[in-house]
Amino acid sequence: MNLINQTWHLFKKEILLEWRSKYAFNGVLLYVVSTVFICYISFNLTPGFEHSGGYKIVWNVLFWIIILFASVNAIAKSFMQESKSRLLYYYTIASPQAIILSKIIYNILLMSLLSILALIVYLLFFTNTIGDPIFYFLSVLLGSCSFSTVFTMISAIASKAGNNGTLMSILSFPVIIPVILVLIRLSKGAMDGLERSLNYGNIGVLCAINVIVLATSLLLFPYLWRD
Numbered sequence: 001m002n003l004i005n006q007t008w009h010l011f012k013k014e015i016l017l018e019w020r021s022k023y024a025f026n027g028v029l030l031y032v033v034s035t036v037f038i039c040y041i042s043f044n045l046t047p048g049f050e051h052s053g054g055y056k057i058v059w060n061v062l063f064w065i066i067i068l069f070a071s072v073n074a075i076a077k078s079f080m081q082e083s084k085s086r087l088l089y090y091y092t093i094a095s096p097q098a099i100i101l102s103k104i105i106y107n108i109l110l111m112s113l114l115s116i117l118a119l120i121v122y123l124l125f126f127t128n129t130i131g132d133p134i135f136y137f138l139s140v141l142l143g144s145c146s147f148s149t150v151f152t153m154i155s156a157i158a159s160k161a162g163n164n165g166t167l168m169s170i171l172s173f174p175v176i177i178p179v180i181l182v183l184i185r186l187s188k189g190a191m192d193g194l195e196r197s198l199n200y201g202n203i204g205v206l207c208a209i210n211v212i213v214l215a216t217s218l219l220l221f222p223y224l225w226r227d
Helices: 002-021 023-044 055-075 084-093 096-125 133-159 165-191 196-226
Strands: none
Touching: 002 096, 023 055, 023 096, 055 096, 055 133, 055 165, 096 133, 096 196, 133 165, 133 196, 165 196
């Protein structure tokens, strides 16, 4: 019960700090909108591309690339923006499990909101080719959760190595590549309007990855925290 209370108070602190500055949200939202607009202009320079056979594939892959880099920009600062004095203060009032859980929950909320807004902007600029919008929306939420859990843990590790952004990229690469591949297959099935039962396996894989990363975070973060 104490863990839940600590997590809840730390989670409210994250929301309050973001509400005051709106740095991460506004910065990533600007990145998403500008990137989508640039892609829209690029596609318009290729007449007839929207009616080509590869349009759906490019539409889907491009969306997940935008979300991936938006996740890196938003979540990389989870621990890197925390000062040493603030971290020391957290050490005296909360358990490490509560700290990592609050960061993960906050990042899931942030990325879910940003991903939904990105999808809305994406659909405004590009022709809607989604065969099963509800299932595609579900894949976007699952992708947001997966990116949040992975990058939050990697950000915690990188913060203990001198806030090395290069280290974060190297450590996240072997974990995030399978996540992206599964997400592309899942969302492509939704775009084609395939039977939903055909994608239950991909959903199970994503959920399993999230559970493994979350369990690993809870087990390893206390050892990182002691440093």
